[in-house]
Amino acid sequence: MACLHLGSLFLLLGLVGFASFPAEAAIKKYQFDIQVKNVSRLCHAKPIVTVNGRFPGPTIYVHEGDRVLVNVTNHAQYNMSIHWHGLKQFRNGWADGPAYITQCPIKSGNSYTYDFNVTGQRGTLWWHAHILWLRATVYGAIVIMPEEGTPYPFPQPYMEANLLLGEWWNTDVEEVVKKGSKLGLPPAMSDAHTINGKPGPLFPCSEKHTFAMEVEWGKTYLLRIINSALNDELFFAIAGHTMTVVEIDAVYTKPFTTQTLLIAPGQTTNVLVKANKAPGRYFMAARPFNDVPIPVDNKTATAIFEYKGVPKTIIPILPQLPTPNDTEFVMSYNDKLRSLNSPKFPAKVPLKVDRHLFYTIGLGRNPCATCVNGTQLTASLNNITFMMPQVGLLQAHYFKVKGVFRTDFPDRPLTTFNYTGAPLTANLGTSSGTRLSKVAFNSTVELILQDTNLLTVESHPFHLHGYNFFVVGRGIGNFNPAKDPAKFNLVDPPERNTVGVPTGGWTAIRFRADNPGVWFMHCHLELHTSWGLKMAFVVEDGKGKDDSVLPPPKDLPLC
Ligand code: C2O
Secondary structure, eight states: OHHHHHHHHHHHHHHHHHHTOSOOOOEEEEEEEEEEEEEEETTEEEEEEEETTBSSOOOEEEETTOEEEEEEEEOSSSOBOEEEETOOOTTOGGGTOOBTTTBOOBOTTOEEEEEEEOOSOOEEEEEEEOSTTGGGTOEEEEEEEOSTTOOOSSOOOSEEEEEEEEEEOSSOHHHHHHHHHHHTSOOOOOSEEEETTBOOTTSTTOTTSOOEEEEOTTOEEEEEEEEOOSSOEEEEEETTOOEEEEEETTEEEEEEEESEEEEOTTOEEEEEEEOOSSSSEEEEEEEEEOOSSSOOOOOOEEEEEEETTSOTTSOOBOOOOOOTTOHHHHHHHHHHOOBOOOSSSOOOOOOSOSEEEEEEEEEEEEEOTTSTTSEEEEEEETTEEEOOOSSOHHHHHHTTOTTSOBSBOOSSOSSOOOTTSSOBOSOSOOEEEOBEEEEOTTOEEEEEEEEOOBSOOOOEEEEETTOOEEEEEEEESSOOTTTGGGGOOOSSOOEESEEEEOTTEEEEEEEEOOSOEEEEEEESSHHHHHHTOEEEEEEOOOSSTTSSOOOOOTTOOOO
């Protein structure tokens, strides 16, 4: 009898203990309605695709460890998919979002719930449409706070603000793109850059379209800066103030102070700013970095950093940004980026490499009978232009559907040449195909991304889905396998999900392939992605029971 009583008492205590156990992950639910709304900027009003009628869209605000459910209902005329840029989606590519890579798009009138856990990541990321050029207006911030009770590894800011840098076209972006590809030329460049969807007062009709943040003297602010532009790497600065970089792509860094940031499309940067200068109004400004003679939208977007109590009639001063082609600034800025690499946040750089990959980035011209010049611009990796499939690659992989993709993407270019030597106007007989690279589970991969002078050198921000990687090396000219690896930083290299390959140079990244699935890798300049500068890895399942791709959700869209 007594025994039984004791038993039930323990059971009861156990239940109580379980029920009150802290650190239970919260479930955060969001409803995203994709809808078209009339929005006006720069004296023009036009219908744009939005989430919940907002531009930029709503912020996803979670804590590390939370589960997130985002129900996306598509009321627009375009098929849609949303990517949670930088979230690792462990075993769960079904929630990653790139159309035709991990899912078929959500058709007009349909819904899909992205269901994912935010595990082992904290910081700033963002979400965006991942089909056509729709991310021009369909994007928003993702803020992942550290687990409850865990402070930042830097002084607690007084307040935080998100700054989303973007690009604006006065006409329908999809029409702009269609027109470009019909002509075989790059689509018309954007009409303005924006900060939180607003171009600022340097543009006509923009008085109302200026983002301003009010600050209190003596306080420190955390700015979460996101480059959501389609095609422009941007410099960003605040007049009169320095910024301390503390995080990039949701990874803490060794803090350093700078006047200007460089941020490529896809990247995020968190900075601390102290409002301790003469109370006034100061412009925050963003303008492209471009070190090749290719035209870009070089206009400056501005927002205002204003001290409380200062009259709004005072005209703000502009910061000094580097000249648009200041390669030297960019190199030295990138040299300062280092992982925090603390005991709590170690940099787990793979020291031994199982698989060495070398991919050349090439632009080219292909014959095009219907184009004005008879040619069409194209882009390739290892001389292969990626062809988008008609069905999701992850489904094809999971259900073992034959004939959708091949797994023979070459580990190195078939023809070697002086990659960054004299410009080669012709392409090297670029082939096209849906060719993936198969990677063994948990193997360590080193990938050298080598820019080439096929048509022209250019800098390319590369993004890998499903992973963070370590940027172990970078250089100008051709990568030298005999000499360059000795200079790699294997101690505290920056860890990120998007990295710039310098103009006429190379970047070396390393990662451990511990996330099974099909993962897209592409240049985050939408222009180049649409020309075919993309490929995908298929990371095989491991042997353990927790090492394989999860089963697909029931509402996964069909093609
Ligand atoms: Cu932010 Cu595949 O991209």
